[in-house]
Amino acid sequence: xxxxxxxxxxxxxxxxxxxxxxxxxxxxxxxxxxxxxxxxxxxxxxxxxxxxxxxxxxxxxxxxxxxxxxxxxxxxxxxxxxxxxxxxxxxxxxxxxxxxxxxxxxxxxxxxxxxxxxxxxxxxxxxxxxxxxxxxxxxxxxxxxxxxxxxxxxxxxxxxxxxxxxxxxxxxxxxxxxxxxxxxxxxxxxxxxxxxxx
Amino acid sequence: xxxxxxxxxxxxxxxxxxxxxxxxxxxxxxxxxxxxxxxxxxxxxxxxxxxxxxxxxxxxxxxxxxxxxxxxxxxxxxxxxxxxxxxxxxxxxxxxxxxxxxxxxxxxxxxxxxxxxxxxxxxxxxxxxxxxxx
Numbered sequence: 214x215x216x217x218x219x220x221x222x223x224x225x226x227x228x229x230x231x232x233x234x235x236x237x238x239x240x241x242x243x244x245x246x247x248x249x250x251x252x253x254x255x256x257x258x259x260x261x262x263x264x265x266x267x268x269x270x271x272x273x274x275x276x277x278x279x280x281x282x283x284x285x286x287x288x289x290x291x292x293x294x295x296x297x298x299x300x301x302x303x304x305x306x307x308x309x310x311x312x313x314x315x316x317x318x319x320x321x322x323x324x325x326x327x328x329x330x331x332x333x334x335x336x337x338x339x340x341x342x343x344x345x346x347x348x349x350x351x352x353x354x355x356x357x358x359x360x361x362x363x364x365x366x367x368x369x370x371x372x373x374x375x376x377x378x379x380x381x382x383x384x385x386x387x388x389x390x391x392x393x394x395x396x397x398x399x400x401x402x403x404x405x406x407x408x409x410x411x
Numbered sequence: 412x413x414x415x416x417x418x419x420x421x422x423x424x425x426x427x428x429x430x431x432x433x434x435x436x437x438x439x440x441x442x443x444x445x446x447x448x449x450x451x452x453x454x455x456x457x458x459x460x461x462x463x464x465x466x467x468x469x470x471x472x473x474x475x476x477x478x479x480x481x482x483x484x485x486x487x488x489x490x491x492x493x494x495x496x497x498x499x500x501x502x503x504x505x506x507x508x509x510x511x512x513x514x515x516x517x518x519x520x521x522x523x524x525x526x527x528x529x530x531x532x533x534x535x536x537x538x539x540x541x542x543x544x545x
Contacts, residue, residue, distance in 0.1 A: 224530040234486070246497070253501060296420035315494050319501055322439075326505055331442050342440040358528050363534030368479070368534045379537060 217404050231300045233367045238308045249316050253323050261327065264320035269405070272313040273398045279306075280395020284388040292377050295384055300370055303363050310355075318348070330408060338409070344404045351401075359390040418468035420536075424529040427461035430454045438515065445511045452514060458521050462528075469532065474516045480535035487527035495523035 251259035281304075287295055325331045330341060362383045369375045369383070436455040452504065467474075502515055 247495070249497070250500070253504060274495075311490065311494070315497055319497055322501055324507075326443075338440070342436070345436045345439050349436050352432055353425065353429050357428060357529065361421070361530055364483070364530050365533045365537055368483075369537060372538075376537075 227406060231304060233304055233364075233371065234307055235304050238305070242312050245312055245316060246272075248317055252320060254322065258324070258327060261320045261324040264316050265324050267314035268313045269321065272310070272317050273401060275310070275313070276391070276398045277395045280391040280393070280398075284391045284395075288385065288388045292381050296370060296375070296380060299366055299380075299384065302314075303367055306363065307367075314352075330411075333411075340404055340408050344401065344408070345402065347397055347400050351397050352392050354394055354397075359387055359394065361401055362386045362390070418471065420465050420468050420472075420532050421529060423461050423465035423468065424525050424532070427458045427465065428522060428525040428529070430458040430461070430520050431525070434458075434518055435515075438511070445507075448510055448514050451518070455514065455518055456523065458518075458525075462521060462525055465528065469528075472536075474539065476535045476538035476540050478540055479538040480531045483531040484527050484536045487530045488524070491523040491526050495519040 249264055252264055287298060366380055366383045369380055434451045437450055499516060499519055502512060507515060
């Protein structure tokens, strides 16, 4: 940790040549959301299942991978290396993660309603409620801590002279919270596989 | 440049958002039956009060990079209006009506404002007007 603290004192070379929101990715996001609306409007079970499984699997997998693999690696890198990684990685995450989250939640809700999972009585219904609670906690962490840190880092890196100490501090926050949400995704996996095998 | 002693805008907004999420879990955990809405109304009112306190605290920030704040706010608000709209669409498609629809709509509205404000503040607090990237 002392090494990391010392490294964060370094001045960061201004890597301003990147887009905070990758504009090229926006049409893809719009197309995915349009597909989601069509799946919900048509109430097609295969399409809903596809959206939920694919987006949910990617969301869980990315969270676990970033939190438990990328995060510790990133935390051990010197600040200039973190900056170079972040300016390529974080803008993509800014589009990918919210898209995966909304597709997973919206299609999952509709699917649960269609196949009757929502109508299951308690105590079995607790599995569903548990999944809502896990997602709720993850949302608070992701939207309240992780995403603001992500965005603040990107804007800091756009400055002519980014504050290395600030970037280091915000990146640590990003890494820790990504780790926590990654671990919470294990609970999601347990709950979802349990519900799928009712 | 970067002030370490700021009003707790982020904390107020996170709490406001968390109350909305708790309210959402309460309704979702009881569907397909609509539960008594009083707990949700209380949570909603508390959430609005916290968001109002955050706005009041934000308005007292001096100096503050309002240009950065509004630039981020514009786009994140657009994104969360789309996300909130998707969720509202699902509720309507699923036949949520009456008081339950009003309460959930208001909750989504607060949610769709809280998060953009939080993200915008998180960026702007570390910027000064002169430093805001073009």
